[in-house]
Amino acid sequence: MRGICKSFPGVKALSDVSFTLRKGEVHALMGENGAGKSTLIKVMTGVYEKDAGQIAVDGKPIHFRSPQDAQEFGVGTVYQEITLCPNLSVAENMFIGRGRYAFVNWKSMKDKAARLLASLGIPARPTQQLSSCSLAIQQMIAIARAIDMDCKILILDEPTSSLDEDEVQKLFSLMRQLKEQGVGIVFVTHFLDQVYEISDRITVLRNGEYIGEYDASTLPQFELVSKMMGKALDDVSQIKKHEIAARDSRVPVFEATGLSSAAGVKPFDFAIRKGEVNGFTGLLGSGRSESARAIYAADKVTGGEVKMNGKKVRIGEPMHAMKLGIGYLPEDRKGDGIIADLSVRDNIILALQVLKGFFKPFSRKQAETFADEYIKALNIKTASTSTPIKSLSGGNQQKVILARWLLTNPEYLILDEPTRGIDVGTKVEIQKLVLKLAEDGVSVTFISSEIEEMLRTCSRLIVMKDRAIVGELSGENLTERDVMHVIAGGGE
Amino acid sequence: MAKAKAHGFQLFLPLSVLAILILINLIKGADYFSLSIINGALYGNIPNILFGASELVILSIGMTLVTSSSGGQDISVGVAAAITSSVFVKVLLSAGGITWMTILAAFLASCLIGLVIGAFNGALVAIFNVQPMVATLILFTAGRSVAFLIDGRLSPILANDLTGQLGSVIPGVPIQTPIILTVIFIALFAVLLKTTNLKLYSESVGTNQKAARLNGIDPIRIKFLTYMILGVCTAVAGFIAVTKAGRHDSVNLLKFVEMDAILAVAIGGNALGGGKFSITGSIIGAYTIEVLNRTLLRLEVDTETIKAFKAVFIIILMVIASPVVRAYASKGMKWLRARLGVAVPIQASAGAGAESGISAKKEE
Numbered sequence: 001m002r003g004i005c006k007s008f009p010g011v012k013a014l015s016d017v018s019f020t021l022r023k024g025e026v027h028a029l030m031g032e033n034g035a036g037k038s039t040l041i042k043v044m045t046g047v048y049e050k051d052a053g054q055i056a057v058d059g060k061p062i063h064f065r066s067p068q069d070a071q072e073f074g075v076g077t078v079y080q081e082i083t084l085c086p087n088l089s090v091a092e093n094m095f096i097g098r099g100r101y102a103f104v105n106w107k108s109m110k111d112k113a114a115r116l117l118a119s120l121g122i123p124a125r126p127t128q129q130l131s132s133c134s135l136a137i138q139q140m141i142a143i144a145r146a147i148d149m150d151c152k153i154l155i156l157d158e159p160t161s162s163l164d165e166d167e168v169q170k171l172f173s174l175m176r177q178l179k180e181q182g183v184g185i186v187f188v189t190h191f192l193d194q195v196y197e198i199s200d201r202i203t204v205l206r207n208g209e210y211i212g213e214y215d216a217s218t219l220p221q222f223e224l225v226s227k228m229m230g231k232a233l234d235d236v237s238q239i240k241k242h243e244i245a246a247r248d249s250r251v252p253v254f255e256a257t258g259l260s261s262a263a264g265v266k267p268f269d270f271a272i273r274k275g276e277v278n279g280f281t282g283l284l285g286s287g288r289s290e291s292a293r294a295i296y297a298a299d300k301v302t303g304g305e306v307k308m309n310g311k312k313v314r315i316g317e318p319m320h321a322m323k324l325g326i327g328y329l330p331e332d333r334k335g336d337g338i339i340a341d342l343s344v345r346d347n348i349i350l351a352l353q354v355l356k357g358f359f360k361p362f363s364r365k366q367a368e369t370f371a372d373e374y375i376k377a378l379n380i381k382t383a384s385t386s387t388p389i390k391s392l393s394g395g396n397q398q399k400v401i402l403a404r405w406l407l408t409n410p411e412y413l414i415l416d417e418p419t420r421g422i423d424v425g426t427k428v429e430i431q432k433l434v435l436k437l438a439e440d441g442v443s444v445t446f447i448s449s450e451i452e453e454m455l456r457t458c459s460r461l462i463v464m465k466d467r468a469i470v471g472e473l474s475g476e477n478l479t480e481r482d483v484m485h486v487i488a489g490g491g492e
Numbered sequence: 493m494a495k496a497k498a499h500g501f502q503l504f505l506p507l508s509v510l511a512i513l514i515l516i517n518l519i520k521g522a523d524y525f526s527l528s529i530i531n532g533a534l535y536g537n538i539p540n541i542l543f544g545a546s547e548l549v550i551l552s553i554g555m556t557l558v559t560s561s562s563g564g565q566d567i568s569v570g571v572a573a574a575i576t577s578s579v580f581v582k583v584l585l586s587a588g589g590i591t592w593m594t595i596l597a598a599f600l601a602s603c604l605i606g607l608v609i610g611a612f613n614g615a616l617v618a619i620f621n622v623q624p625m626v627a628t629l630i631l632f633t634a635g636r637s638v639a640f641l642i643d644g645r646l647s648p649i650l651a652n653d654l655t656g657q658l659g660s661v662i663p664g665v666p667i668q669t670p671i672i673l674t675v676i677f678i679a680l681f682a683v684l685l686k687t688t689n690l691k692l693y694s695e696s697v698g699t700n701q702k703a704a705r706l707n708g709i710d711p712i713r714i715k716f717l718t719y720m721i722l723g724v725c726t727a728v729a730g731f732i733a734v735t736k737a738g739r740h741d742s743v744n745l746l747k748f749v750e751m752d753a754i755l756a757v758a759i760g761g762n763a764l765g766g767g768k769f770s771i772t773g774s775i776i777g778a779y780t781i782e783v784l785n786r787t788l789l790r791l792e793v794d795t796e797t798i799k800a801f802k803a804v805f806i807i808i809l810m811v812i813a814s815p816v817v818r819a820y821a822s823k824g825m826k827w828l829r830a831r832l833g834v835a836v837p838i839q840a841s842a843g844a845g846a847e848s849g850i851s852a853k854k855e856e
Contacts, residue, residue, distance in 0.1 A: 298706055319708035328706060336706055341699045341767045346692060353689060354708040361689045404707075 013039040016053075017210040019203055021153060021184040026175060028187045028195045028216070031205035032228050032284065032449055037188055040205065041155055044186075045077050046070035057152075076146025077155040084130055084142055090117070091126035094145045116144055120174060136167030140174055147178065154178065155186040160194060172198050190285040191466065192221055192488070204228055221488040228283075229451055229484065251310045253443045254295070254326070254412050259304030261294035266468040267304060270295070272412065272443045277434060279446040279458040281483060287467035288447050289331045292414045295445075296321045296328040298336075322355055327405030331416040331447070333394070337401045340390040344382050345371040347389045347400050352407045374403035379429070395422035402430070412443045419448060431457050451480055463487060505813050506759050506776040513783045520790055533661040533668060537786070545782035546670040547573070547729040547746060549775055550677055552756035554725030556774040557718040559757050561694040561711075562617050563766030564624025566719070569726050570749040571635030572609045574742050576602040577730030578642040581650065581740045590652045603727040610723020611716070618715035632750070639742035649739040659735035670732045677728055678775065685771070694718055698766030752781050759809065 014036045021027050031037050042048045044055070046064030054061050057073065064070040067077075084093045091113035113126035122140045124133050133141065139159050146154055156175075160168045175185055175198060187199060195202065196216055204211040204227045211227050252271040260267040265287045272278055280288035293299045295306075297315045306315055308324045315321045321328070330336035339347055348371045353362060362370070371385040378399045382392055389397055398418060405413055415434065419427040434444050434457050448454050454461060460474040463486040471486035517524045517537070527536040551569050558566050580602035587594040609631065616627035650656070658669050665672070685691050696704040697711045704711055733746050758764055759780055760773025784805060788798050811817060 296706075317710075318706050319710070322708045330703075330706060335700075336702050339696045339699045339703055342692075342695055346695075350692070350696065351707045353692065358689050358693065359687065361687070361692070 014043070014208045017205065017208070018213075019044075019210075020213065021186060022201075023152075023184055024179050024182045025200040026179055026185045026187050026198050028189065028199040028202045029205070030188075030195065030202055030224065030228055031211075035205040035228070036208040037205055038157070039208070041077070041157060041186070041188065044070070044153075045075055045155065071149060071151075074150055074152040075155065076143075076149055076151030076153070077157065078139065078142045078146060078159060079157050084138060084145075086129075086131035088130055089126065090124050090128050090130055090133065090141055093130050093141060094126075094148060112148075116148055117141075120144055120147070120177065122174070134167065136163045136170055139163065139167075139171060143174065143178075147183070151183065153184045153186070155188075157188045158190070159187075160189055160191060168194065190283050192224065192283070193466070195224075196221065222484055225283075225484040225488045226481075229480070252307075253309060255307040255310075256295060257305045259291075259294050259306065260302050261290060262300035262302055263290040263293060264467055265290040265294055268469045270462070270469075272445060274443055275438050275441045276460065277438045277444045277446055277458050278460040278462065279448070279454045280464055281447075281451065281454055281461050282464035282470075282487060284449060286464040286487075288464050289416050290467065291462075291464065291469075292328070292416050292445060292447055293330075296326060296414060298328065298330070319354075322351065322408070325409075325411035327351070327408055327410035327413045329398075329401050329405060329413070329415045329418055331420075333398060333401065333420075338389045338397050341388055343386045344375070344380070344389050344392065344400055345385040348374055348385075348403045348407060351404045355408060370407055374407060378403055378406075378433075393422075395426040398422055398430070399426070402433070406437075410442065412445075413437065414445045414447075416447045417449065418446070419450070419453060427453070451483060455480065455483075465489070503761060503770065503773055503776065505761055505809070506773055506780050509759070509809060510776065510780050510783060513780070513787050517783075517787055517790060529666070531661070532664065533666050539668060539671065541779060541782050541786060542671045542674070543668045544786070545779050546674040547733050548749060548752055548756060548781060549674055549778040550725050550729045550732070551749060551753040552760075552774040552778040553678070553681055553771055554718075554722030555753045556757050556760070556762055556769050556771055557690075557694060558617075558624065558715075558722050559754075559762060559764055560698045560766055560769040561715045561718040562624050563698055563764075564617070565750075565754045565757075565764065566613060566628045566722055567625055567750045567754075568609075568613065568628040568631035568635060569722065569729070569753055570746040571632050571639070572606065572723065572726040573730030573733060573749070574639040574745045575609065575635055575642065575730075576606045576727040577734040577745060578639040578740055578742060579605045580727075580731055581648050581734060582642055584650070584655075585648060590654055592654065595654060595658070599727075599731055602731060603724055606723035606725075606727030606730075607720055608723070609726065610720040613723075614716040614719030617719060618712045636742055639740075639745075643740055643742050647739055647741050650734065651738070655735045656738060659732075659738060670736060673728070673732060681771065690717075691769075695768050699768070753778070755806065756781055759813075761813070 017036065017040060019027075019029070019040065029037050029040065039048065043050045046067045046069050049065075055064070056062065062073065064073065064075075085096065088096065091110050094113050094116070095109050110126045117124055117126065120140070120143075122137065122144060124137050124141060130138060130141065143154065143156070159171060163171065172194075175187075179185060187195070189195060199216045201213060202216050202219060202224065203213045204224070206228060214224075251273075253274050253276075255271040257269050258267040259270065268291060270291070280291050282288045290299065294301060294304075295315075297317050297320065301316060306313055313320070313324060315324070315326075318328070334340070339350065342350075345367050349362060349367050352370070356362070368385055374380070375382060375385065380392075380399045380403065381396050382400075389400055392400065402415075402418065418430050418434075422430075431453060434446055438444055446454060446457050455478060459478075460472065461478060461483060462469055463471040463473065463483060465487055470489070473482050473486065514524070524537050527534050527539070529535070551573070555566060555569065558564070580598045583601045584590060584594060584598035587598065613624075613628050613631065616622045616630075617624050620627075657663070658673075661668050693704070693709050693714050696707070696709055697714045701711045704714075729746065729749075734740050737745065754764070756777035757774050759777035760770060760775070762769045762773055784802060785798070788801050789795075793801050
């Protein structure tokens with residue numbers, strides 16, 4: 001692939017990106033969120049049409065018009081979410097949608113499936129229902145399906161994100177086997193260690209741009225991280241964050257020990273003081289969001305102890321956290337944050353209303369007053385307080401959710417990716433708001449995939465990797481370089 | 493104002509259908525609205541519609557709530573009403589004398605059974621995550637046999653003045669009792685919605701369960717609660733139906749009413765997938781269905797073929813209300829406005845005004 005460009009209305013998703021895959025290699029495609037990995041893959045598999053550039057296989061230029069086109073040519077894709085049918089048998093899943101005839105020879109299908117499974121060493125029976133297999137096996141069956149379609153190029157998009165270590169190893173041995181058979185594998189993942197374990201070469205993208213192609217053996221992990229994040233180190237125009245040490249009370253507002261959750265985050269200790277802004281950082285999938293969710297009990301808490309203002313408390317569900325004065329702005333705005341069909345007003349008052357109680361609804365007038373106040377304070381652009389929140393822009397939706405929590409007057413506010421997908425102006429507004437809140441004595445945990453933003457707002461960073469805390473930075477060590485060092489495992 | 497507008501648009505469909513039906517009736521005979529007084533009570537087409545639709549209105553209110561919170565429908569409401577009313581009759585007949593007190597006691601007993609049924613369906617839907625239609629299919633299948641057994645394999649008769657008056661007219665009151673009971677029920681429901689956050693919670697859970705939970709709402713509790721409320725609705729509807737009939741027929745009492753109740757919710761402009769709801773819409777929807785039934789009768793459509801005509805009417809209604817047609821309609825309106833706006837400005841505003849009479853009416 002050479003000089004690939006792809007634009008969406010308003011965004012240039014890929015500009016002049018090149019990608020070369022050799023026969024029998026594992027090639028990792030790396031980049032942070034929004035770097036353009038998915039778009040590139042979708043161009044490769046014919047889901048999107050490219051705007052410019054060319055794709056060639058074995059030196060011959062080709063043009064995929066649809067995913068079927070690409071599939072027939074031998075490009076197989078296995079997505080992060082398993083796209084098979086859990087209620088069908090393994091064999092059915094392997095052959096479904098591929099027959100050209102209305103009738104199926106069940107016997108030969110079963111035999112073929114059995115042979116294929118055996119040759120790839122996948123421990124599954126053809127007649128077994130797919131949902132009875134573990135996720136890793138399901139993943140492998142999806143790969144087997146792709147291989148059986150004579151694929152020359154196999155694209156694995158985050159195949160390991162829902163697998164445990166053993167399962168990952170099984171998957172890797174399958175990948176090595178395929179490599180020997182001459183299949184070219186594109187491997188997309190956020191786990192750095194895995195990249196080095198299996199990949200031959202690495203291509204890095206950032207903000208839709210091609211950063212470079214490297215040999216895995218010669219590129220140190222630290223450099224890979226810095227290439228993914230981009231080096232804005234000489235950006236001197238950083239707003240210097242406030243120092244809160246002066247009025248620092250010694251007792252943390254919130255304190256957790258050995259906290260773990262069903263979402264798979266390893267037990268961790270965490271504390272935040274009054275008026276402090278700290279943050280969880282790490283690459284996507286490092287467990288930074290899961291940790292925040294564990295604090296708020298958004299995921300089922302499986303262990304650990306929490307204290308609020310030095311007193312032992314139990315946070316078993318979000319309501320407990322809310323009652324203790326904790327607010328949580330979720331990472332997935334659409335899925336977890338907004339109530340799409342309800343009005344801006346209802347979305348703003350929701351949390352406070354729930355705190356007040358089922359039998360004590362706010363009067364319409366009171367609700368209007370609250371909504372008007374925050375629409376003005378946060379400069380939310382909406383036609384009226386009754387407009388459904390879904391018709392607002394992403395940034396304004398985010399401000400509505402922020403307003404929802406500010407209205408509850410929280411002692412401790414967790415903001416997970418509050419600035420994702422919103423324009424620069426609003427981003428700065430939100431950052432300023434966070435600092436202002438801290439000045440007023442609110443403790444804030446701020447999570448963002450943009451490292452500059454976190455450096456600008458947080459006075460302490462907790463670095464995460466593979467769902468565990470690997471380091472903590474504050475004061476003079478709070479630089480992009482140090483963060484990358486810790487993420488890459490270099491230490492200090 | 494924007495709220496009134498959005499609300500207005502939702503109510504446009506049922507209201508305009510109602511208007512068309514009334515127009516058809518007026519064409520058929522100009523005496524449609526005429527009232528007559530028999531034995532001191534009002535009778536006529538309109539009172540008959542209000543009388544006939546009582547149970548449906550009450551059930552569609554409850555149906556609206558469960559639709560909002562759980563994004564599914566309860567198909568056992570008619571059967572549930574047969575059970576609750578059989579309990580009502582059983583308790584009343586075994587109480588010795590029939591007085592207002594024993595009637596009240598029997599009614600409260602039937603409400604209790606309604607709550608039990610609501611808890612059963614609610615538990616399946618809210619706790620075990622069974623699809624509402626499948627969960628309520630259980631009772632739908634078994635319910636009438638249960639009612640038959642409670643009845644003692646008979647069809648008990650309520651031969652007394654008091655229940656007779658509840659089912660028709662109380663001497664000295666000019667309006668038929670079921671109409672009054674329905675109005676009281678609607679008023680109580682309005683108070684419930686006014687004094688609690690039921691609407692906000694149910695809409696939140698129905699729109700985005702995950703977000704609702706993160707804001708401290710317990711989705712399981714809210715879904716469960718709405719099914720309990722529907723249970724009470726079935727008890728009230730069963731009570732009205734059995735006093736109207738004067739006997740308990742476990743096989744035919746409120747037969748197929750569940751489908752009409754769901755239809756009322758849909759005609760009321762409510763999304764059957766849950767979320768935002770309008771009780772007013774459902775109530776109008778329920779009366780619309782009753783008007784439709786009676787219009788077909790008035791047009792002397794064969795009783796046997798009435799269902800087919802009704803089906804055709806509903807198909808037309810649903811297609812008009814579908815988002816696809818709506819999108820086309822608004823596109824067409826824009827085109828028309830642009831077209832006429834350039835050519836003959838004065839006529840354009842008149843033409844557009846006539847066609848967008850809906851929106852104009854709303855803004856008043």
